[in-house]
Amino acid sequence: MQEVLRGRVWVFGDGISTDHIIAGKYLGTTDAKVFAEHAMENVDPSWAKKVRPGDILVAGDNFGCGSSREQAPMALMSLGIAAIVANSFARIFYRNAINLGLPVVECRGLVAQVKEGEVVTVDLARGRIRTAAGLESTAAPYPPHILEILKAGGLVPKLRAELAARGPA
Amino acid sequence: MGLTMSEQVLARASGKDRVAPGAIVDCTVDLLYMHEMLAIALKPFQEIGVGRVWDPAKIVVTLDHWVPPPNPEIAKMHQTIREFCRQQGIAHFHDIGDHGIVHQLIAERGYAQPGDLVIGSDSHTNMVGAVGAFAAGIGATDTAAVMATGRLWLKVPETIRVDVRGTLAKRTVSKDVILRVIKTTGDDGAQYKAVEFTGPTVKGMPMHERLVLSNMTTEMGAKVGMIEADEKTKEYLAHAGRPFRPIRGDEDAGYVKTYDIDVDGMGPQVACPSNPANVKDVEEVKGTKVDVAFLGSCTNARIEDLRIAAELLKGEKVSPQVRFLITPASQRIYRQALTEHLAEVFLDAGATFTSSTCGPCFGGHMGTLAAKEVCISSTNRNYPGRMGSPESLVYLASPWTVTASALYGEITDPRGV
Numbered sequence: 369m370q371e372v373l374r375g376r377v378w379v380f381g382d383g384i385s386t387d388h389i390i391a392g393k394y395l396g397t398t399d400a401k402v403f404a405e406h407a408m409e410n411v412d413p414s415w416a417k418k419v420r421p422g423d424i425l426v427a428g429d430n431f432g433c434g435s436s437r438e439q440a441p442m443a444l445m446s447l448g449i450a451a452i453v454a455n456s457f458a459r460i461f462y463r464n465a466i467n468l469g470l471p472v473v474e475c476r477g478l479v480a481q482v483k484e485g486e487v488v489t490v491d492l493a494r495g496r497i498r499t500a501a502g503l504e505s506t507a508a509p510y511p512p513h514i515l516e517i518l519k520a521g522g523l524v525p526k527l528r529a530e531l532a533a534r535g536p537a
Numbered sequence: 538m539g540l541t542m543s544e545q546v547l548a549r550a551s552g553k554d555r556v557a558p559g560a561i562v563d564c565t566v567d568l569l570y571m572h573e574m575l576a577i578a579l580k581p582f583q584e585i586g587v588g589r590v591w592d593p594a595k596i597v598v599t600l601d602h603w604v605p606p607p608n609p610e611i612a613k614m615h616q617t618i619r620e621f622c623r624q625q626g627i628a629h630f631h632d633i634g635d636h637g638i639v640h641q642l643i644a645e646r647g648y649a650q651p652g653d654l655v656i657g658s659d660s661h662t663n664m665v666g667a668v669g670a671f672a673a674g675i676g677a678t679d680t681a682a683v684m685a686t687g688r689l690w691l692k693v694p695e696t697i698r699v700d701v702r703g704t705l706a707k708r709t710v711s712k713d714v715i716l717r718v719i720k721t722t723g724d725d726g727a728q729y730k731a732v733e734f735t736g737p738t739v740k741g742m743p744m745h746e747r748l749v750l751s752n753m754t755t756e757m758g759a760k761v762g763m764i765e766a767d768e769k770t771k772e773y774l775a776h777a778g779r780p781f782r783p784i785r786g787d788e789d790a791g792y793v794k795t796y797d798i799d800v801d802g803m804g805p806q807v808a809c810p811s812n813p814a815n816v817k818d819v820e821e822v823k824g825t826k827v828d829v830a831f832l833g834s835c836t837n838a839r840i841e842d843l844r845i846a847a848e849l850l851k852g853e854k855v856s857p858q859v860r861f862l863i864t865p866a867s868q869r870i871y872r873q874a875l876t877e878h879l880a881e882v883f884l885d886a887g888a889t890f891t892s893s894t895c896g897p898c899f900g901g902h903m904g905t906l907a908a909k910e911v912c913i914s915s916t917n918r919n920y921p922g923r924m925g926s927p928e929s930l931v932y933l934a935s936p937w938t939v940t941a942s943a944l945y946g947e948i949t950d951p952r953g954v
Binding site for chain 1: 586
């Protein structure tokens, strides 16, 4: 896990659902490139073309509400989104993102302090976020087990390591 | 202090005497069920490297999102799932022909029992909480982890109690109740939390109505939506022939919040575009023109819902402005609708009656919406683009309101039909 991220901001409002992030009509494949191409299409059809690797999403309440489709965080990761900072996240989206190793950061109020395109610094280890204007916000700290998953690079590498440490059955 | 139902289940599943909200517990899963998400979970499952699923007897798989497959890529996805189930010895694989929307299949075949820890690869797994199970949805990587280990970490949720009392108006049902509840809490009002329904109105509801309440706790952001397992639950599950264990919250359990919802005399409710919490009384939106009416999904497409549609459609015609699509929640329901001659009523009225699939609800296939089209639907979500074009609009309502609206070509109060 890269502990300090600097990235250009995309601002989203409240209630960005999984139907916004990747519409159901694109789920009939296992190819993550398709999910990436159509990411956020129901908000802005050209968004997937404008976003660059390392960009950071900043959003309001209940980001990722709706479906359990892991294709939603997969779509954003495939585009190179480095982190998502929101007032709050829907529970399944939150788990899915962490499991894939995509940092999701709960920080109430940041969305009101940033403008689209500005560069923010997210210090994952310290739980601090610094805006372009120099305002500092504190994120909700990760519980230790979630930090472990992120540090391992996701749930699969964590489970692999645990199974390897246990040795052959 | 006593325990709520979800605390009781998580304590047992994690081998503890008691658990408290906020604690992270490592739980043994009693039942894992999956639909086509299994195809996405295969890669992480293979990467974990255990080779075999932890216990094939505790896994149920069906196909529901794209049935029958609308294109070769999805047909291939189904083939992969079929092959995996065979290799792994997953006997409870319900292939096309024996399929159903997975939550309905789990409920109607008695796979989930009160007190079970049930994990499903779909957000509406909450529905199974209506039988008194702790039933929560997860994504593909978690699904792979459960397949490999039979275990899942869960944060013990705080519990919200929803106490519903009062007698509903004519042709007003549990869908209207849950829409009113979501209006009260907002679509994130139960975020990370468990919901328990109680009160005389809920206790008086038959199982097919309780399933609707639990189903749409997902649209409150809830982890689970549980209902005490009582005599009605016992009767509903009796055909499964498994020992019945009742479950209820302790008298002195700790609830983070209680909503007292008085529905006395309440009429039909409608969730307006484009959020399930944007709920209004039917009187406020009646007269809104609709192009499509859909009676389907895990939320409201059981035999009782189909009987409602038939009652209103018998001897009538669907409005020429409307395509009315009726899609049962499982093949068993489809068969039952044929036995009861409901299919004839639907076809004579000019409705389209299909085999079971999730298709239209999530904009997948078999009835997606064009730009500017307006749909009234018995389903659970109406976020932008949910059922097709991002410029289409979806209103959520009960089977009564959906069918009445199909007859008149506009949102219609079913009490006046």
